[in-house]
Amino acid sequence: GEAFSAIKPCTSMLEVKGLVAPDYLIEIEATAILTK
Secondary structure (H helix, E strand, O other): OOOOOOOOOOOOOOOOOOOOOOOOOOOOOOOOOOOO
């Protein structure tokens, strides 16, 4: 794409053994574009 032609965005995925409560589930997705 135009914004990321020279660099490739990174991806991270994390897994945790347990949460405070079993029904707590959070998904966060973010995109950042920096201009000069």
